[in-house]
Amino acid sequence: MRPPLFEIARPANVGEAIHEALGPQEGMFYSGGTELLLAMKLRVIHTDKLIDIKGIRGLSEIAHVDEKTFQIGARCTHSQIEQSELVQRILPTLAQLCGNVANVRVRNAGTIGGNLCFGEPHADPPTLLAALGARLCLSSIDGERLVDADDFILDEFETVREPHELLTRILIPIPNGPVVYQRFRHGERPAVNAAMLWSLDPSGRTIANARIRIGALGARPQRLERVEAALCGVTTAEAAQAVSDVLGSSLDSIDVTDDRHGSAEYKRHLAGVLLRRNIAEAETMCRERRR
Numbered sequence: 001m002r003p004p005l006f007e008i009a010r011p012a013n014v015g016e017a018i019h020e021a022l023g024p025q026e027g028m029f030y031s032g033g034t035e036l037l038l039a040m041k042l043r044v045i046h047t048d049k050l051i052d053i054k055g056i057r058g059l060s061e062i063a064h065v066d067e068k069t070f071q072i073g074a075r076c077t078h079s080q081i082e083q084s085e086l087v088q089r090i091l092p093t094l095a096q097l098c099g100n101v102a103n104v105r106v107r108n109a110g111t112i113g114g115n116l117c118f119g120e121p122h123a124d125p126p127t128l129l130a131a132l133g134a135r136l137c138l139s140s141i142d143g144e145r146l147v148d149a150d151d152f153i154l155d156e157f158e159t160v161r162e163p164h165e166l167l168t169r170i171l172i173p174i175p176n177g178p179v180v181y182q183r184f185r186h187g188e189r190p191a192v193n194a195a196m197l198w199s200l201d202p203s204g205r206t207i208a209n210a211r212i213r214i215g216a217l218g219a220r221p222q223r224l225e226r227v228e229a230a231l232c233g234v235t236t237a238e239a240a241q242a243v244s245d246v247l248g249s250s251l252d253s254i255d256v257t258d259d260r261h262g263s264a265e266y267k268r269h270l271a272g273v274l275l276r277r278n279i280a281e282a283e284t285m286c287r288e289r290r291r
């Protein structure tokens with residue numbers, strides 16, 4: 001089905017894009033179009049004006065901000081992130097994640113910004129970015145505001161972004177310990193996913209801090225605080241044993257919805273399996289680094 005007629009604006013910079021979104025005829029940002037055009041054809045989304053942000057220079061860059069942080073432009077495609085030498089070197093888990101999103105056509109057109117702004121619960125990047133402590137930069141006529149990846153998604157297909165705010169870049173702290181991401185899927189999108197980040201004490205043997213997020217169970221990535229706490233202060237070799245008492249009850253206490261990817265009970269079970277695999281993989285990474 002064809003979408004109803006719409007206008008298209010092609011701003012040259014962020015300022016022009018924001019003004020187009022403010023009106024007089026409010027428009028929607030259009031990046032890769034992999035979600036938006038499909039939804040318009042299905043008449044789930046309607047807009048009279050698309051604001052094509054493909055031509056805005058600077059939204060597709062991947063670069064260091066300082067020695068502790070790097071940034072990814074919101075218009076970077078999944079393929080660009082997968083192939084980035086910088087991402088492969090400092091955060092290979094993200095490069096791998098992007099290389100496994102969808103299929104090659106979607107990866108070549110779809111962007112990380114569009115993925116985050118669409119707010120689809122069965123998505124890969126939001127879970128890993130929340131575990132990493134990433135921050136999202138939203139630009140509007142009032143300037144820029146930074147939102148923690150943890151706080152960005154509110155509900156299914158709903159984010160804290162106002163319609164006139166343009167996501168310009170994602171700021172990611174450079175990790176100094178193992179980062180792991182696992183997903184399980186029946187179709188193209190993940191049924192459940194899990195991301196984990198460890199920082200280690202100077203010996204490289206003891207976990208100083210752990211960050212865990214699981215996604216696609218409910219509307220947004222969720223934190224497993226008790227599992228994180230159980231990992232702190234134990235050696236990497238003891239990690240699997242340390243979480244065994246708290247994992248089941250932690251998973252029981254979070255929001256899980258039945259959906260076409262499986263029942264709540266089944267998705268909880270998958271989350272437990274993925275978390276145990278995350279721990280095993282992180283432990284192997286630590287052991288290999290020490291060799």
Ligand SMILES: Cc1cc2nc3c(=O)[nH]c(=O)nc-3n(C[C@H](O)[C@H](O)[C@H](O)COP(=O)(O)OP(=O)(O)OC[C@H]3O[C@@H](n4cnc5c(N)ncnc54)[C@H](O)[C@@H]3O)c2cc1C
Nearest residue numbers: 031032033034035036102110111113114115117123124167
């Ligand atoms: C067949 C298929 C399989 C898929 N499989 C996966 C998968 O395995 N894992 C996964 O994570 N995802 C998957 N996806 C989703 C897809 O990867 C992303 O959602 C896609 O990258 C969206 O990016 P886009 O640039 O095309 O967004 P668009 O379709 O252009 O936009 C999506 C929404 O975001 C808004 N928007 C876009 N960019 C910005 C911005 N910079 N600032 C503010 N608002 C913005 C738009 O207005 C729109 O509301 C799949 C999609 C398809 C079609």
